[in-house]
Amino acid sequence: MQSFRAHSGVVAVLRRDNVDTDQIIPKQFLKRIERSGYGDVLFFDWRYHRDGQPDPAFPLNAPQYRGASILIAGKNFGCGSSREHAVWALRDYGFRAILAPSFADIFANNCLKNGLLTVGFHQAELERLLARDAAGVHTLKVDLEKCRISGEDGFEAQFEVDEFTRTCLLKGLDEIGLTLNHEAAIAQYERRQIRRE
Amino acid sequence: MMARTLFDKVWDRHLVCAGPAGSSLLYIDLHLVHEVTSPQAFAGLREAGRKMRRPDLTFATLDHNIPTLGNRMVLEDDLARTQVEALRQNCREFDIPLFDLDSAEQGIVHVIGPELGLTQPGMTIVCGDSHTSTHGAFGALAFGIGTSEVEHVLATQCLVQKKPKSMLVRFSGMPGPGVTAKDLILSVIAQMGTDGAAGHVIEYAGEAIRGLSMEARMTICNMSIEAGARAGMIAPDQTTFDYLEGRRFAPRGEHWNTAEKDWRTLQSDPGAQFDSTVEVNAGHVAPFVTWGTSPGMAVPITGEVPDPNHGASDSERNSIVRALEYMNLRPHTLIQEIAVDRVFIGSCTNARLEDIRSAARVIKGYRVSNSVQAMIVPGSQQVKRAAEQEELHRIFTEAGFEWRESGCSMCLGMNPDRLQPGERCASTSNRNFEGRQGAGGRTHLVSPAMAAAAAVAGHFVDVRNWQYKD
Numbered sequence: 068m069q070s071f072r073a074h075s076g077v078v079a080v081l082r083r084d085n086v087d088t089d090q091i092i093p094k095q096f097l098k099r100i101e102r103s104g105y106g107d108v109l110f111f112d113w114r115y116h117r118d119g120q121p122d123p124a125f126p127l128n129a130p131q132y133r134g135a136s137i138l139i140a141g142k143n144f145g146c147g148s149s150r151e152h153a154v155w156a157l158r159d160y161g162f163r164a165i166l167a168p169s170f171a172d173i174f175a176n177n178c179l180k181n182g183l184l185t186v187g188f189h190q191a192e193l194e195r196l197l198a199r200d201a202a203g204v205h206t207l208k209v210d211l212e213k214c215r216i217s218g219e220d221g222f223e224a225q226f227e228v229d230e231f232t233r234t235c236l237l238k239g240l241d242e243i244g245l246t247l248n249h250e251a252a253i254a255q256y257e258r259r260q261i262r263r264e
Numbered sequence: 265m266m267a268r269t270l271f272d273k274v275w276d277r278h279l280v281c282a283g284p285a286g287s288s289l290l291y292i293d294l295h296l297v298h299e300v301t302s303p304q305a306f307a308g309l310r311e312a313g314r315k316m317r318r319p320d321l322t323f324a325t326l327d328h329n330i331p332t333l334g335n336r337m338v339l340e341d342d343l344a345r346t347q348v349e350a351l352r353q354n355c356r357e358f359d360i361p362l363f364d365l366d367s368a369e370q371g372i373v374h375v376i377g378p379e380l381g382l383t384q385p386g387m388t389i390v391c392g393d394s395h396t397s398t399h400g401a402f403g404a405l406a407f408g409i410g411t412s413e414v415e416h417v418l419a420t421q422c423l424v425q426k427k428p429k430s431m432l433v434r435f436s437g438m439p440g441p442g443v444t445a446k447d448l449i450l451s452v453i454a455q456m457g458t459d460g461a462a463g464h465v466i467e468y469a470g471e472a473i474r475g476l477s478m479e480a481r482m483t484i485c486n487m488s489i490e491a492g493a494r495a496g497m498i499a500p501d502q503t504t505f506d507y508l509e510g511r512r513f514a515p516r517g518e519h520w521n522t523a524e525k526d527w528r529t530l531q532s533d534p535g536a537q538f539d540s541t542v543e544v545n546a547g548h549v550a551p552f553v554t555w556g557t558s559p560g561m562a563v564p565i566t567g568e569v570p571d572p573n574h575g576a577s578d579s580e581r582n583s584i585v586r587a588l589e590y591m592n593l594r595p596h597t598l599i600q601e602i603a604v605d606r607v608f609i610g611s612c613t614n615a616r617l618e619d620i621r622s623a624a625r626v627i628k629g630y631r632v633s634n635s636v637q638a639m640i641v642p643g644s645q646q647v648k649r650a651a652e653q654e655e656l657h658r659i660f661t662e663a664g665f666e667w668r669e670s671g672c673s674m675c676l677g678m679n680p681d682r683l684q685p686g687e688r689c690a691s692t693s694n695r696n697f698e699g700r701q702g703a704g705g706r707t708h709l710v711s712p713a714m715a716a717a718a719a720v721a722g723h724f725v726d727v728r729n730w731q732y733k734d
Contacts, residue, residue, distance in 0.1 A: 083586070084579050085458055085558050089697040094678045098329060098343035100303035100350050102411075112699050117685075141579060143459035146492060147697060148676075149394040150301065151410035169459060172428075172494050173394060173408055180412035231285040231426055240284070242412075243314070246420040249289055252281040253317075253422060256291050 069182030070239025076136030087147035106159030145174025301392030371644020381511025437547030556587035615643030629733030633722030
């Protein structure tokens with residue numbers, strides 16, 4: 068898995084609550100058997116008109132968010148379907164971190180497996196970021212080692228992230244490899260189960 | 265010993281060892297696989313040169329992108345065919361049993377698991393599908409996972425998990441006639457919101473739950489994810505054991521007796537502590553209909569479309585405005601005045617035999633409205649055959665319904681079953697997200713009986729006042 072220590076980039080804002088993974092990537096793009104190549108269809112139904120032209124009203128199409136790699140989103144982001152394609156699409160588009168009041172559980176898990184950092188912020192703190200966006204400041208640094216976001220304009224805020232997520236991301240852990248190191252414990256568990264039956 | 269919840273008990277018996285940074289390594293008893301979320305996991309396994317640990321605890325079916333009409337062994341959609349072929353190839357290579365399209369046991373993954381007796385109390389069950397929560401109806405800990413975790417389970421039969429919190433949803437009273445499990449769970453989601461149970465495993469309890477059949481309990485647990493829960497569980501009881509006994513993969517003879525004795529201990533101890541508790545009076549629940557683009561946007565059939573001005577916050581008002589625009593609805597419109605173009609009875613939420621019986625009872629002696637196109641998609645081949653043995657399919661086809669083959673179908677519209685832009689559908693599925701049943705389509709979630717009544721009337725009606733002709 069790709070590690071995450073610190074990242075600086077353009078911040079895009081999507082002010083909607085309960086954005087579900089059907090919106091992040093609609094069903095017709097789940098038929099591919101590859102793990103990458105989903106960036107162009109991220110937010111497909113919102114991003115493009117039916118004729119395939121970009122919808123200028125959709126935030127990601129706004130010129131100030133060109134090349135965005137950090138997303139500010141509404142609460143319960145990524146709810147609904149477990150499709151990891153949603154995370155692949157965000158990652159392939161170029162996002163490295165998402166800041167929101169809350170995330171859906173499976174989505175946050177999927178992000179973690181793909182090196183995409185999800186950071187929960189209280190609404191009040193997000194408002195400060197939104198004010199900054201409204202004032203035309205669109206870059207930010209997200210530092211996972213220091214658990215801090217900061218901007219060249221002097222903006223600064225601390226965040227909390229659980230130790231498990233932080234450790235996995237900082238080290239870019241190969242989770243399957245780690246679990247396989249517990250082979251003895253797994254085999255012992257299986258023997259215990261057979262005896263019980 | 266401290267009083268433990270049902271969830272604690274199932275969790276504790278699956279702990280293999282501690283994982284990194286406060287996580288746990290959890291053993292998985294049953295892994296269900298379908299064509300859409302598994303190909304990248306098998307590819308990852310192959311690329312890393314890893315073996316599959318327990319093909320004997322893994323079962324696969326084809327359900328998400330398959331047609332429900334015609335010769336199903338011939339898929340016209342190239343991408344869908346490639347994905348179906350990939351699953352067949354992976355099952356051959358890794359020696360996984362597959363319920364293929366020509367199998368008498370094929371069906372929606374969450375319908376066939378229980379029906380084959382694969383789903384059993386006290387198990388840990390995962391699948392690359394959020395509605396895996398369905399299996400919690402048996403007192404299993406069952407939850408949806410992403411493709412990376414599918415790969416993890418294929419390779420290790422374990423998952424690294426942080427223990428979620430626990431929530432008790434207790435139903436007092438009994439639901440009235442015409443009020444179903446679907447209405448109970450929609451009322452819970454409307455009450456707590458689509459993130460109300462985020463980070464929690466729900467246990468559903470109370471008189472109303474005890475009175476429900478296994479099929480109805482599955483409907484409740486199925487939609488736990490729509491309240492944001494990690495999983496939903498119901499303690500097993502005599503209803504559970506009666507359902508399971510004799511099913512193909514259920515224990516037999518002496519094994520059955522041992523298992524049943526153990527399963528009876530799978531209940532929350534008196535005094536067990538939950539992180540939160542929600543009370544619902546089932547006697548006060550009416551048939552529910554969603555009006556918006558999130559399952560929490562639901563009101564009783566006697567209600568009306570909400571006014572954005574009544575939203576509690578700016579973001580809630582914005583959500584209502586957006587939803588009303590997408591759904592093409594005006595505030596204060598009576599729910600019973602909303603006309604539908606399509607009716608879909610199906611999905612892992614409501615496509616079991618009881619659901620079909622309940623819809624058939626409403627339809628019997630009536631015809632589908634001229635302005636409505638209606639289809640019914642049984643959850644599995646077994647459900648389809650059982651319904652046909654009861655001659656239920658005739659009731660539907662004579663009324664003007666299409667009677668289809670089993671699959672996920674228009675719940676998510678990955679196959680050709682889709683809404684056209686602007687079409688409005690009464691659906692027994694689980695999600696009313698924008699475009700869920702087809703780009704531009706408008707979904708209203710309801711129970712099978714309510715969907716059947718809407719098919720006849722051409723608009724939503726209160727099924728509690730239905731004139732049955734049986």
